[in-house]
Amino acid sequence: MALFVLTFSSMMATLEFDLGRPLPLNFLRRHSKAASVDGTFHNVAKFAMELTITDYKMAHVAPSALAGEIWGAIGAFLLSVPPSHPHPLA
Numbered sequence: 460m461a462l463f464v465l466t467f468s469s470m471m472a473t474l475e476f477d478l479g480r481p482l483p484l485n486f487l488r489r490h491s492k493a494a495s496v497d498g499t500f501h502n503v504a505k506f507a508m509e510l511t512i513t514d515y516k517m518a519h520v521a522p523s524a525l526a527g528e529i530w531g532a533i534g535a536f537l538l539s540v541p542p543s544h545p546h547p548l549a
Contacts, residue, residue, distance in 0.1 A: 483508050486526035504533040 471478070487508055491501040508529045511517045517525065 481522050483512065483522040483526040483529075486523045487530065490526060490530045500533065500537060503537070504529050507533060 484505065487501070487504055491504070508526065511520075511525060511529070520528075
């Protein structure tokens with residue numbers, strides 16, 4: 460059994476496989492790229508996502524689900540806010 464584990468670990472290291480948990484940011488980037496959104500939308504969603512990463516109560520949520528929920532919440536919020544300024548704030 461020890462030889463199997465050693466061989467498997469060696470194969471994973473050679474192939475540079477990372478079996479760790481992916482970050483929600485990876486999924487958020489995919490959402491942003493697929494939807495072709497501007498940088499402001501992506502940055503607001505990223506900020507909201509980073510707030511949840513530090514909260515222990517959110518540790519059980521899958522990274523893909525977290526990114527999807529934040530994406531939907533930020534999208535709904537930004538679509539519901541009427542533009543009050545004629546020029547972008549950024």
